[in-house]
Amino acid sequence: MHEPSFPSTQNIEAKTFPVTDDAGKTSGWGYDLYVDGKRSIHQPIFPGLRGNSSFQSEEDAMKMGQLAANRMKTTGSLPTVVPNDFDILGIKLPPDLQHIVDSLVTAEKTKK
Numbered sequence: 001m002h003e004p005s006f007p008s009t010q011n012i013e014a015k016t017f018p019v020t021d022d023a024g025k026t027s028g029w030g031y032d033l034y035v036d037g038k039r040s041i042h043q044p045i046f047p048g049l050r051g052n053s054s055f056q057s058e059e060d061a062m063k064m065g066q067l068a069a070n071r072m073k074t075t076g077s078l079p080t081v082v083p084n085d086f087d088i089l090g091i092k093l094p095p096d097l098q099h100i101v102d103s104l105v106t107a108e109k110t111k112k
Contacts, residue, residue: 015032028053047081051096083101084105
């Protein structure tokens with residue numbers, strides 16, 4: 001399968017949105033990535049992590065959305081998020097996910 005490419009000349013921007021539960025109550029935040037005004041990525045949960053948890057704040061969703069948009073612009077391909085990105089951006093994770101991210105980051109550091 002061919003991976004889409006995103007030339008650096010395209011306008012890529014992140015926009016946040018509230019994630020709602022079945023009752024319509026806001027349960028967190030996500031982000032969408034738009035390429036030339038068309039939604040290309042819809043991310044209602046933490047990227048790269050198991051589970052269905054959303055960002056706890058709109059600010060955190062925007063931080064990750066902007067990082068993903070910048071990576072798309074830089075690489076010209078779909079963005080990759082690594083566990084260390086959450087720590088670098090200061091994004092708060094639920095305790096169960098923070099434990100997983102901490103373990104993955106520690107494992108990466110011991111490889112080097």
